[in-house]
Amino acid sequence: MDLQFTQEELDFQSEVRDWLKENYPEDMRERHNNSPNGSISREEQMQWQVALYKQGWAGINWPKEYGGAEFSASKKYLFNKEMAAVNAPTVIAFGEKMVAPVIMAFGTDEQKEKYLPDILSSKVWxxxxxxxxxxxxxxxxxxxxxxxxxxxxxxxxxxxxxxxxxxxxxxxxxxxxxxxxxxxxxxxxxxxxxxxxxxxxxxxxxxxxxxxxxxxxxxxxxxxxxxxxxxxxxxxxKGWTYAKYLLEFERGNGYSAGLYSSLEKIVDMAKTPTSGGEPLMEDSSFKEKLADVEVQINAMEATELRILGSLSAGQNVGPESSLLKTRGTEIGQLITELAVEAVDYYAIPFNNPGPGIGHNEPPIGSAFANTSAPRYFNYRKASIYAGSNEIQRNIMAKLVLGLT
Ligand SMILES: Cc1cc2nc3c(=O)[nH]c(=O)nc-3n(C[C@H](O)[C@H](O)[C@H](O)COP(=O)(O)OP(=O)(O)OC[C@H]3O[C@@H](n4cnc5c(N)ncnc54)[C@H](O)[C@@H]3O)c2cc1C
Incomplete structure (x- = not known):
């Protein structure tokens, strides 16, 4: 497996980074960062997806014949990494990443014509x-x-x-x-x-x-x-066959880029001095936990790159997507736990709407206090949705490990 990116791929990564600097609106970023569950309004989400579409970066998994960007596996990886680095909203998966591949594979020509363009341009949710x-x-x-x-x-x-x-x-x-x-x-x-x-x-x-x-x-x-x-x-x-095909796309997302970016935020939180105490970063047991999570993300990234390698060779994600889903969501949950630990008792008033955009009062406790607890509670969902992690383990046992 060759893990080196080509110069062309690295140039593309710089292009994405520069474009995001120019085009990811500051107020949207602020709202996205401060939202309790990481979501923004329908209008903003659509506005963001349309911006990506205009740039030619919608449908990164889609073949060119349907108007998609058809990124190589490496470009997809680098694109997602840059998006995650600035915490840009991800595209809502249900249209572009889930039903669209099913329509492409099993739909009639009329269905393709009717639905795919509106999914790509985010006209239809x-x-x-x-x-x-x-x-x-x-x-x-x-x-x-x-x-x-x-x-x-x-x-x-x-x-x-x-x-x-x-x-x-x-x-x-x-x-x-x-x-x-x-x-x-x-x-x-x-x-x-x-x-x-x-x-x-x-x-x-x-x-x-x-x-x-x-x-x-x-x-x-x-x-x-x-x-x-x-x-x-x-x-x-025959719906069951199509439904299973779709689930591979639902579970096969890359996680490591987003996880690195979330971990970085915890490091920032932990560097902030607590009232009457040293920053948590000085605490060796907390530092050990951070290092442990980072090692887990490194392993996750290596697995993703290995899977990228087989995708580049034209294979489907397959049942390994269960592995990505399980580990990605478990590590994500671990990070939300560290966030609550990092902001300590400031996490308690977790439904505080927090300072509004343009508010010039300093936040009470930590800038992250408002989002840590809601996100901790919200992210419990991740080991349940898209097929619970127990079910993913059953799939891995059977289809990846060959156990019966
Ligand atoms: C936030 C959120 C968003 C969701 N969004 C959608 C959506 O948009 N569309 C949609 O269709 N669904 C959605 N889901 C539903 C999700 O796919 C289901 O919750 C999930 O498949 C589990 O089903 P269940 O909730 O009925 O739990 P159950 O199937 O009743 O499971 C209960 C518990 O038993 C365990 N369990 C069950 N069977 C086994 C087994 N054979 N072996 C081992 N353990 C087992 C499960 O892991 C779980 O811990 C969402 C769920 C959540 C939490």
């Missing part, structure tokens, strides 16, 4: 309708029903934990079109307009008590929702 009340890890037990009514399906049921459904224009859904002995065979993959009559979105309040505007997850109810037949992806009853 998507959400994911897999999980249901009672069907999470055992997803094949899902019950949301799509009845064949000739030219359309009639959908009834509920999806839950649906991230940012309140913003979405479209939802890609797994629905039951028949009851088969092998449950997976009765599942189909439907694209549903979120503005259809009969769809109700109900927010779920999370542990971080995110203030209004930062709400993250929802339950989506479907009551006699009419969905045109042309919104079916591929063949009826």
């Amino acid at each position: 998507w959400c994911q309708g897999y999980s249901e009340p009672g069907s999470g890890s055992d997803l094949a037990s899902l019950k949301t029903k799509a009845e064949d009514k000739g030219d359309h399906y009639l959908v009834n049921g509920a999806k839950t934990w649906t991230t940012m459904a309140q913003h979405a224009d479209m939802i890609f859904c797994l629905v039951r079109t028949s009851n088969e002995e092998i449950r997976q065979m009765g599942i189909s993959f439907l694209l549903i307009d979120m503005h259809s009559p009969g769809i109700i979105v109900q927010p779920i309040v999370t542990l971080d008590k995110a203030p209004e505007g930062h709400q993250e997850i929802n339950t989506v109810f479907f009551e006699d929702v009419k969905v045109p037949k042309e919104n079916l992806i591929g063949e009826e009853g």
Whole structure:
């Protein structure tokens, strides 16, 4: 495996860095840094994605034939690294990184034409309708029903934990079109307009008590929702195959760049003197914890580069994506724990909205106090979503290690 980047790749990295300096608005950066769960408003998120699109940096995984940037694995890595270094908002994955590859692989020409350009240009916001009340890890037990009514399906049921459904224009859904002995065979993959009559979105309040505007997850109810037949992806009853294909993309993200950048923030926090004491950085046991996390990120980065190597050779991410998801989220959780330790008791009033933009009063305690606890609570989710880490371990045991 050759881990050296070429001069052309390093030049590209400088170009991204310079572009971010020029184009990542300071006020958006401030809001993003201070947001309790790292999110910004729908409008700002869209504005950011459109800026990337105009620069030709949308669809970094997409082939050129669909208008994507089609970065090589190395360029993708360097691009994500620069984005993470300045904590730029990541592209909402549901459209560009999740449903788009499924449409490209299994959709009709009409579906490609209808959906892909609007995903690329961020005109349409998507959400994911897999999980249901009672069907999470055992997803094949899902019950949301799509009845064949000739030219359309009639959908009834509920999806839950649906991230940012309140913003979405479209939802890609797994629905039951028949009851088969092998449950997976009765599942189909439907694209549903979120503005259809009969769809109700109900927010779920999370542990971080995110203030209004930062709400993250929802339950989506479907009551006699009419969905045109042309919104079916591929063949009826083959949805499980498409759903599994999508999950590889959901779990195969690079983590190390973001983790390094989060760790750097902890180092900054730990350098700030505490009231009546030495900076935490002087504490050898804390320094040991920081070093331990850094070593774990180094190992993660080496694994990502190894996987990048096989991607460059034209292979899919495959079940190794479970490994990235598990380690990436575990290390991320560790970092949020260190953040709470670093700001100490200033983490307690965790729902403090904090100083507004342009506020000139110094923050009480630490500049990081407002976000440490909400992010700690919020990030508990990471070992659950996209398939819990226990389920990922089952996948690794079976498909990576060959255990039965
Ligand atoms: C913040 C957040 C956002 C989410 N966003 C979305 C979204 O946008 N769209 C969507 O469709 N879903 C979403 N999800 C749902 C997520 O995919 C499910 O929560 C997840 O698959 C687990 O399912 P469950 O919650 O039903 O837990 P369960 O499946 O009931 O699991 C409960 C516990 O049992 C363990 N467990 C279950 N089965 C096994 C097994 N066979 N072996 C070992 N341990 C097992 C699990 O690991 C877990 O700890 C989101 C979840 C969260 C927390």
